[in-house]
Amino acid sequence: METLGAIIGVFVLTILLKWRFDPLYSIPAIGPSFPVLSYIGAYRYCTNTRAVLEEGYSKYNVFKVAMLDQWLVVVSGADLNEELSKVPESYATSHKAAQDLSQLRYTFSESVADQPIHVTTIRGPLTKNLGIIFDDVVDEVHAAFADTIGSKMQGDDWISIAPMTVMSVIISRASNRVFVGLPLCRNEDYLNIVRGFTFDALNARFILSLFPKSMKGIIGPFIPWARRATRKASVYIRPIIEDRINKLRELGEKWADKPKDYITWAMEEAEREGQPTQVVIESLMFANFAAIHTSSKSMTQALYHLAECPVLAAPLREEVEEVIRDHGWTKVAMSKMWKLDSFMRESQRFNGITHIAIMRKTSQDTTLSDGTVIPAETLVAGASTATHHDARNYENPTVFDPFRFANMRAEDDAHIKHQFVSTSPGYVAFGHGKYACPGRFFAVNELKVMMAYILLHYDVKFKPGQERPENSSRWHVVVPGHADVLFKKRLPVPA
Numbered sequence: 071m072e073t074l075g076a077i078i079g080v081f082v083l084t085i086l087l088k089w090r091f092d093p094l095y096s097i098p099a100i101g102p103s104f105p106v107l108s109y110i111g112a113y114r115y116c117t118n119t120r121a122v123l124e125e126g127y128s129k130y131n132v133f134k135v136a137m138l139d140q141w142l143v144v145v146s147g148a149d150l151n152e153e154l155s156k157v158p159e160s161y162a163t164s165h166k167a168a169q170d171l172s173q174l175r176y177t178f179s180e181s182v183a184d185q186p187i188h189v190t191t192i193r194g195p196l197t198k199n200l201g202i203i204f205d206d207v208v209d210e211v212h213a214a215f216a217d218t219i220g221s222k223m224q225g226d227d228w229i230s231i232a233p234m235t236v237m238s239v240i241i242s243r244a245s246n247r248v249f250v251g252l253p254l255c256r257n258e259d260y261l262n263i264v265r266g267f268t269f270d271a272l273n274a275r276f277i278l279s280l281f282p283k284s285m286k287g288i289i290g291p292f293i294p295w296a297r298r299a300t301r302k303a304s305v306y307i308r309p310i311i312e313d314r315i316n317k318l319r320e321l322g323e324k325w326a327d328k329p330k331d332y333i334t335w336a337m338e339e340a341e342r343e344g345q346p347t348q349v350v351i352e353s354l355m356f357a358n359f360a361a362i363h364t365s366s367k368s369m370t371q372a373l374y375h376l377a378e379c380p381v382l383a384a385p386l387r388e389e390v391e392e393v394i395r396d397h398g399w400t401k402v403a404m405s406k407m408w409k410l411d412s413f414m415r416e417s418q419r420f421n422g423i424t425h426i427a428i429m430r431k432t433s434q435d436t437t438l439s440d441g442t443v444i445p446a447e448t449l450v451a452g453a454s455t456a457t458h459h460d461a462r463n464y465e466n467p468t469v470f471d472p473f474r475f476a477n478m479r480a481e482d483d484a485h486i487k488h489q490f491v492s493t494s495p496g497y498v499a500f501g502h503g504k505y506a507c508p509g510r511f512f513a514v515n516e517l518k519v520m521m522a523y524i525l526l527h528y529d530v531k532f533k534p535g536q537e538r539p540e541n542s543s544r545w546h547v548v549v550p551g552h553a554d555v556l557f558k559k560r561l562p563v564p565a
């Protein structure tokens with residue numbers, strides 16, 4: 071009995087010493103930090119993320135929140151967001167943070183974790199060729215709306231749609247027009263595979279977040295979704311890649327109409343890096359994940375704002391009609407739609423797709439300007455939703471003001487910094503700094519084309535008595551609530 075008491079005593083003492091001398095001890099915790107009790111904090115953070123982060127943000131410059139397998143250190147305020155985004159690579163990296171938070175090798179593939187050619191492909195050729203691919207995006211958005219919504223309309227009756235589902239169908243088509251081109255971007259089986267993969271990857275990430283670090287490597291390989299989806303998608307993608315390899319061999323530089331799409335650019339990137347075809351396929355799957363769930367949620371949130379306040383359509387529509395009349399469906403036209411841009415940016419400020427941004431993992435002790443030392447091997451991030459609702463950054467931050475940014479642009483010579491695509495320490499919906507979302511230039515154009523199309527072709531509202539559904543969260547991932555939105559054909563339909 072005495073021996074057992076001694077063993078328990080040593081065990082408790084060891085835990086207490088470990089807790090007291092943990093390098094993170096001096097960073098205040100939101101919720102209990104004591105061993106075992108910290109799981110209560112983790113449960114609260116998982117289910118009530120926004121409130122937990124806002125509590126920390128209002129109290130401390132730097133604080134920590136418990137996850138099940140580690141602490142996440144969070145910095146408060148625009149200044150520290152800026153500082154975090156500039157921490158040198160030798161101190162903290164974004165890629166290691168993504169590995170930890172998303173468990174890339176199990177939720178996606180080894181190559182996404184170790185040879186991320188998707189980032190260079192998206193940041194480089196995809197973004198540089200936006201002008202060239204723009205007409206295709208417009209064409210696909212128009213065709214996809216006509217197929218998914220237009221075809222269901224009879225006369226001027228209202229029809230009810232589930233926004234997240236329908237937006238993800240349209241976004242997967244428009245994105246894949248640029249990723250893989252026609253006709254595959256309209257193949258329902260292929261689209262179901264990449265859409266299913268996107269949402270399965272989010273589920274896989276959530277499941278792995280429930281296990282301690284030591285278990286992730288054991289559980290991870292048993293999660294089959296990514297391998298299964300990649301195998302099924304390969305049936306469609308591999309022959310396209312092989313055909314292009316053959317044509318390149320045959321025609322080389324003389325191949326005049328070489329497709330300008332993600333597959334071509336990723337193949338070139340893979341060749342430069344000495345990577346096989348499989349890496350191209352896996353990078354395409356990740357590009358689909360990165361594009362589909364983010365843009366579908368963003369579009370759904372903006373639609374909810376429009377359905378909640380249908381009078382908002384009039385000024386937006388007036389702008390879209392005028393600009394399209396003068397400039398057609400062009401990239402230049404999109405840049406001239408300040409009100410639409412502002413509305414989409416405000417929707418993103420208000421809702422976001424994640425409550426944290428600028429994720430980093432330290433590789434050595436890192437001292438911030440306020441003196442806080444973040445120990446090596448710590449996850450650290452900025453609190454995006456709290457930053458976006460901080461009165462130091464925005465007037466009346468809790469009010470949804472659709473033309474907030476258009477008004478700011480009108481008053482500022484450097485107006486470009488208030489456009490949807492621009493990041494700043496106070497606007498981190500796409501992250502900020504070197505590792506900000508590389509797909510945001512593509513996403514912003516795609517979303518604006520979609521919203522402009524909706525404004526010109528449909529009236530939108532909620533059913534009587536239906537209010538905008540509340541967002542919820544799973545850890546820091548923002549999940550839009552569900553409510554059907556009613557659509558009606560606008561008559562007369564514009565030319």
Ligand code: HEM
Nearest residue numbers: 360361364365368427428429499500501505506507509513
């Ligand atoms: C409205 C739509 C989108 C939103 C809100 C969004 C948001 C984000 C955010 C917050 C990050 C993390 C940056 C950070 O916190 O430091 C990110 C990373 C990323 N995004 Fe997006 N994104 C969107 C669309 C897209 C699209 C369409 C693509 C691809 C074409 C894409 C590709 C990526 C990639 C590859 C990364 C990882 C970058 C890296 O590891 O360096 N995103 N995005």
